[in-house]
Amino acid sequence: MSGRLTPRRLRTAALGTVLTTVLVPALAACGGDGSAAGGASTLKWTSSYFPTHWDPVVGGSGAQFRELALVYASLTRIDEKGEAVPDLAKSWEYNDKGDQVTFHLRSGLKFSDGEPVDAKAVKAAVERAQEQKNSALFGDLTSIESVEADGLDAVLHLTQVDYQIPQLLGERVLQIASPAAAKSPAELDQNPVGAGPFTITQLIPGTKALLKKNPDYWDADNIHIENVELTSAPDTSTVVSGLQTGVYNFADIDPSQAESAEKAGLDVFVQPGFNASNISLNVNKAPFKDDRVVDAVRYAVNRQEFVDKLTFGYGEATDQPFPKGYVAYDPESENAYPYDPAKSKKLLAQAGYGAGDIKLDLVIPAEDPQAEIVQSQLGKVGITVDIRIDKNWATPFFAKDLTFSLYSTTGRDSAVQTLTAHFGPDGPLNLSSPYQPDGFEKAVAEVRRTPLDDPDYADTLQAATRAGLESRALVFTYSQPNLIAKSKSVSNLPKNPAHLNWTGVTIGGTS
DSSP, X not given: OOTTOOOOOOTTSOOOOSSOTTHHHHHHTTOOSSBOGGGOBEEXXXXXXXXXXXXXXXXXXXXXXXXXXXXXXXXXXXOTTSOEXXXXXXXXXXXXXXXXXXXXXXXXXXXXXSOBOSHHHHHHHHHHHHHOTTOSOGGGGTTEEEEEXXXXXXXXXXXXXXXXXXXXXXXXXXXXXXXXXXXXXXXXHHSOOOXXXXXXXXXXXXXXXXXXXXXXXXXXXXXXXXXXXXEEOOOHHHHXXXXXXXXXXXXXXXXXXXXXXXXXXXXXXXXXXXXXXXXXEOTTSXXXXXXXXXXXXXXXXXXXXXXXXHSTTSSEEOSSSSOTTSTTOXXXXXXXXXXXXXXXXXXXXXXXXXXXXXXXXXXXXXXXXXXXXXXXXXXXXXXXXXXXXXXXXXXXXXXXXXXXXXXXXXOOSSHHHHHXXXXXXXXXXXXXXXXXXXXXXXXXXXXXXXXXXOTTHHHXXXXXXXXXXXXXXXXXXXXXXXXXXXXXTBOOOOOOTTOOOOTTOOBOOOO
């Protein structure tokens, strides 16, 4: 789990305008809803998460991994069940002990610069992710001690028994770049070279990328999109009109825009994901050293208010980092701390605090409506919250210097990675490091030792979730939806959780 994660920016706040509103009518004159010159199908995707970095070692940890996956492929990818399936690797196998896994790569593959996709490329990718100074992925790969390259077989020697590796490497943590291009990470950042379904033909940093289908992609026969026009999203107020006029045919939208998008005849849907927001507490600092104050905050939180006000009903209330129905979700922990402001006030009184005695700075990086909800809800039980904006928020957060903050993530393909990031002693999302709940480390180790196809895997994993949720450092609130609006000419996407998979997707003719 990378320490470079940044909080998910709620799009109910103003978005930076890279493309201005005057571009909408101008570009609309170019016509086609889904066709480029010559009739080739074109995906016109405007994204709120346009990559700030195209080097996957630097930029692969945040929400922009979906865009990077246009260019880069990984050893595995995640299917609609959230399980690892073959990608660049056609298969894999563990040794009997479970501390070594061999990935067998597909033959004849090459990167878009002509370099071979082989075990040496995998070895180079892992080592670069572990060693590059600005890597956002080094913390994700601590279970990998070394990689042995033998032709098309990449043998990963592990530091511990860990059956999570195929899941961990499912398209996000190890998007593999050409080792020749990656010799200059700065150049790779401007000229990405991968073995994914598309290759970049033009890149305007922070603004626009033009891509074309990669004929050498291993599953090219099932990629029916010929071109991609990826742009950084303009102000939310213009996205729907851009979709209507054909400037775009695919966009992530703010929930406040969903109704107008539906009225415009667009397809509006929620792509499944692992998004979860939380209130982060530092139990190493007063007043959260007192368990009664922590519990008072837990009982003061009305999760449904976040859903109603911030997601227009499209999101979900949650008290754990996994969605209901996912294998890691623990039913036994559900609603352990229901909304009960009276009980919250009683706990504060027992801890010796009267109304207004506790004054907290809620430190966040930018204006955020969820902070105002937290301020209001805690104010109702007598805790005074001042919202303090610090654009350099990440430095004190990851240094564990803050007392009180907010955090949102898009989750991870490996449930164990999600758990350790939130609740582990070195977890980047654990504001109370090195604190961890009793029994958590043992429970996680048991999950790592359990093969994914073991009949006891689900119960073992849920037990680890249960142990993690004993943590006093996080209070989960709600899940922001991955809300998408698209032209009806773009066919439905596979329901791969947290990912956007273009396999089998088609785009119709001009509008």
